[in-house]
Amino acid sequence: MFDGETETEVSPAMKERADGVGLEIRRPQWSPNTIRAHEVTLYAKERGMDDRFHHVTTRAYWTEGADFNDLAVLQGLAEEAGLDWSDLGPRIEADEYRDAVMREYEAAKEQGVGGTPAYLIDGELHAGDVGIDELREAIKSASQ
Template sequence: MLIEMWTDYACPFCYIGKRRLEEAIKQVEHKVEVVYRCFELEPAAERDISDTIYEKLAKKYGMSLEQAKLNCNNMEDMARESGLDYQFDTMKLTNTFDAHRLTMYAKTHGLMNEMAERILHAFFTESKHIGDTSTLTDLAVEVGLNREKVTNLLNSDEMTDDVRSDEQEAQELGIQGVPFFLINRKYAISGAQPTETFIGAINQINEQDGPFISMNDEKGATCTDDSCEV
């Protein structure tokens, strides 16, 4: 079974959705391949942003800082239920395009899943600046990529077309929010659904579609209860 997950590193529900999907996969007997797809919630975001997440939310939605903090506290509780430690107080907001480019590069080395996980953990738990090229390079080296090659990548336009291709496909599919899961290119699940929902979907789709399908041979955000939207 092939599950494609459109995600953005700035989307708190995406990390939660990823964890819930991973837990579901552990509880089913079917072979599942997960591939991450690129989706920028705020493509025009600056690389260096001085606002805190609370200030940004307050400005964007016309709420008080207290309400913004309460909303984030609720999200931290939701993340904690999935074993994640969100640190909104020290989060460094940034543009995620280079992080997506790096993930697409890692894919060419069979390290896409590892790179995506490392960037998400760095952003939400370690409060690292994932728009900074030196930070991204260090993270890439940690998962086994070559420092010099990653440095050259981030200082070029390499993998830009790959990111844009994912985003174009998302537009063609009508995807306006993430996380968004496309299973076997036919079935869609939107939002960070409960683990039980993923388990039920995987079991049902496996009965309908049969054995594993692999693709290894193929060459301004709004957050609701379970997803973030453009």
């Protein structure tokens, strides 16, 4: 989940969805180690800024192939999202959030999650390149 090789092509369905909303998308040649990005996400979540950080990192990954294991890259993304790196940086370097991230990772694995994105809706796992129609149907079914 945190690093490894990746597919070199964006799936046709993903490309079509991105094109449909005017997004540029390119699959990076490799998948960066994301544990530090998850740590920054926990910091951002504590401050109610995780949605903004997620938006910034998603764009950086899919358009620039950002390396989330590089602290300088994370600093730039965190600051772009409005996070205070002078407070956050030392916490990341000290692995303050590492145990919490690993607990979340283990809990996700127990639910059957093996990658991202992943959605658990009414006990059913929807993972990978899942279309919006599938997610809407799952939410609709769960709300009945």
